[in-house]
Amino acid sequence: MWLYVVLAALAWALGWLVRDHRTLPSVKDKHVFITGCDSGFGNLLARRLSRRGYRVLAACLTPHGAESLQRSCGGHLRTTLLDVTRSDSIRRAGEWVRAEVGEKGLFGLVNNAGVANPIGPTEWMDIEDYRRVMAVNTFGAIEVTLQLLPLLKRARGRVVNTSSVLGRISANGGGYCMSKYCVEAFSDSLRRDMYHFGVKVSIVEPGFFKTAVTNLEVLEASLQQLWERLAPETRLSYGEDFFQKCGPEGAEVHHDPDV
């Protein structure tokens, strides 16, 4: 009995190993469009694919991000500016991609642009906090995808959407988890709808990686802002020292009187 289990496990591992070692014969004419290349995963992926010889089309939110990426990478990488919350910006980037890829179409699209804050207790949020995060992580990814689908179909390409472990477990209040749940839902229906056309759809579900999204100082500053704008009676229902107890600095402040 155990022998069969071990053999099956080995065969499976071997299968994966073989599968993951298959490489494309040539990537010199493969275009990959990546959003959110100013920093984090997008920036790293753009650099890595560029080193491997892909034709990287890197979209950055800021001119500074685009310039510094362009400077550090060479020939095969090209940058454009893209704000995924604005339809005109997405349309312009789509035209640029179309001109770059020509008749071959688009080999890959990586929807990576994302924001996280504010994250915190639901009661501390207002509806605009949800809208802002959803505008980037969800509607941005969808609108970019819809814009580029014709080019992806032409190349029988692939879409890689950045979800999160928080796309399966809603661990915090705020728009982030919701926005990643949406990425899961959108990707799964897109996957089935595009299967017939040879377009593949994958998701990546990172955990707690050290990117701008998980920067603790930024998270804490955002929580502080939420706390300060709360109505006095709401703050009172949590207790005036609730926020100080949570924060790392606050913990010290809170300890002092006890000493």
Place this chain on the structure above:
Amino acid sequence: MWLYVVLAALAWALGWLVRDHRTLPSVKDKHVFITGCDSGFGNLLARRLSRRGYRVLAACLTPHGAESLQRSCGGHLRTTLLDVTRSDSIRRAGEWVRAEVGEKGLFGLVNNAGVANPIGPTEWMDIEDYRRVMAVNTFGAIEVTLQLLPLLKRARGRVVNTSSVLGRISANGGGYCMSKYCVEAFSDSLRRDMYHFGVKVSIVEPGFFKTAVTNLEVLEASLQQLWERLAPETRLSYGEDFFQKCGPEGAEVHHDPDV
């Protein structure tokens, strides 16, 4: 061994039976605010709770819906107009609820208002199709909840959010599945965030019930609209008879030439 399993199952069933037969000693002073009471689940729930003696605060989208519900129910039910996609409408409804419930607070909130269409292949959608469904099902439910949380905390009340089986399985393209994934994510973080304050949060996940949301004629008309606005090259990639093959009428039309 089997005896223990059977005994455990019996004990469990008995526990549920007892739990589900517990009733409140009096519901005469319990206010329940329900959105989307023009038709479907919301309408049925408003009538039923009103018959049982609850003080039902029923929000309808249309004056016609409100009047006909008010006419068919009696004393304990009161109606108001609410468009959950408009912040001013939600604020006004919130003020009305506050005046109705007084110092007792709000016993229950049922976020039921929802729309489904368009549902169809992802490529047939534009971004506004997603936004419109999300505006009602997701942002509407969140904004109504945030508005009423202080009253719910006062009464140590409960929130019931209408999700769907499509909040777990993204079976179709379009905004509906996504919007229900969001309801799942929002409800779960809300549940944890409100636990300390004695506010309970539940979800309902209906399957294919016969409400306006699952009306096949409406679904088909919406698909027809999407198909007709598609770019010719996109339509061609599906084949000109794709849509006719799917629709019940189209199927007949398609059979004729084969006869």
